[in-house]
Amino acid sequence: MKPLADSFFGILNHFRLIEERVPVDTFLDEIAEGRKKSFYDSKGKIHPDSHHIFLRGVVINNRNKDFFIGDILENVQYLNYLYFPKITEWMKNFSIRHRGSLGRVYISFLKPHGHVVRHADRGIYYAAKDRYHLVIKSRGTEVFLGSQSSTFQEGEVWWISNKVPHEIFNNYDEERVHLVFDLLPGSFFRRIRNIILWVYFTMGRRLKFSGLRLDRSQIIGLKSL
Ligand SMILES: [Fe+2]
Numbered sequence: 001m002k003p004l005a006d007s008f009f010g011i012l013n014h015f016r017l018i019e020e021r022v023p024v025d026t027f028l029d030e031i032a033e034g035r036k037k038s039f040y041d042s043k044g045k046i047h048p049d050s051h052h053i054f055l056r057g058v059v060i061n062n063r064n065k066d067f068f069i070g071d072i073l074e075n076v077q078y079l080n081y082l083y084f085p086k087i088t089e090w091m092k093n094f095s096i097r098h099r100g101s102l103g104r105v106y107i108s109f110l111k112p113h114g115h116v117v118r119h120a121d122r123g124i125y126y127a128a129k130d131r132y133h134l135v136i137k138s139r140g141t142e143v144f145l146g147s148q149s150s151t152f153q154e155g156e157v158w159w160i161s162n163k164v165p166h167e168i169f170n171n172y173d174e175e176r177v178h179l180v181f182d183l184l185p186g187s188f189f190r191r192i193r194n195i196i197l198w199v200y201f202t203m204g205r206r207l208k209f210s211g212l213r214l215d216r217s218q219i220i221g222l223k224s225l
Contacts (some may be wrong), residue, residue, distance in 0.1 A: 011193060014145035014164050019094075019157040024136045027087050031107070031136065031177060034083035041106075049114030049170075055081040055088065056105040056181075070123015075103050087136075091181060094132075094157070100183025103129050107136075110176040116168035118144070120201060127198040128191040129182040131162040137177040142169040152178075163194075163201040 038053045058072040081088055084107070095102055103125070110116065121131070134157045135141060141152040146164045160166065170176040185191055 011197070014148050014161040014166075015143070015150045016159040017156060018098075018132065018159050020155060022090065022134060022155045022157060024134070024155050027084075027090075027136055030084055030086050034080070035107075035109075037083050038080040046117050046119045048117075049111045050116060051109045053080050053107045053109075054078055054104070055084060055107070056102060058104075068123060070121065070125050072123075073125055081105075087179060091134075091179065095183055098183060099186035100130065101186075103182035103184060105179070105181040108178045108180050110141075110168065110170045110178075112170065112173045112175060114170045114176070116166075118165050118167040120165045121162040122202050126163060126182075126202075128194050129184050130190065130194065131160050131180070131182050133158045133160060134179040134181075136179055137175070138170070139172045139174065139176075141176055141178065142171060144168075161197055163198045165201075 035053060041052045041054060056075050056077050058067075058069060059074065059076055087107075088105075091102070091105065133141075133143075133152060135152045135154050138152065138154055143150055143152060143158075143160065144167045145160060146166075150158070152158050185194070
């Protein structure tokens with residue numbers, strides 16, 4: 001009964017603290033070095049105050065150039081992935097511990113006093129997946145999901161229901177760094193739980209936005225990595 005209980009109880013909670021005291025200090029050197037070599041996505045309406053370094057994401061080619069990124073299911077590893085070996089090793093172990101398979105992964109840099117505009121992550125890609133945030137560098141990230149709010153601290157891993165409209169604030173003078181990643185849960189019940197939330201919050205309310213546009217020339221050909 002445990003997986004069923006774990007999957008459905010708390011369906012109305014949009015947050016859950018999953019792990020604490022992740023040794024994120026050991027990731028900082030890698031972030032400083034890796035961000036010099038990595039390519040970033042462009043800024044968009046949703047994320048004007050952020051930069052993202054995608055480690056895994058969609059392939060954009062001539063067949064899906066008129067794409068809505070939320071509806072692309074396939075994900076591949078980018079060159080960027082290779083620049084962050086400690087972080088990706090931790091993430092791989094996390095996905096094994098939590099019996100999930102990796103979807104998209106990015107490192108999110110939110111500038112001092114920056115803000116992520118209220119939005120929901122829409123598209124079929126998100127339907128069954130769980131989204132996690134690992135707080136790598138922050139004095140406390142204020143996150144609003146629906147009518148609920150929480151403050152994420154360094155070294156914590158949070159599950160969030162990103163199908164619910166959400167908004168994020170960095171209220172401090174320092175840049176904030178999170179690792180954001182999706183796992184397709186191994187548990188059938190968790191998938192069903194996520195799909196129920198997805199249907200409830202997103203059906204018929206598709207939002208097209210330019211927040212996650214990547215430079216095509218940097219992505220084609222990376223599939224074989
Ligand atoms: Fe989002």
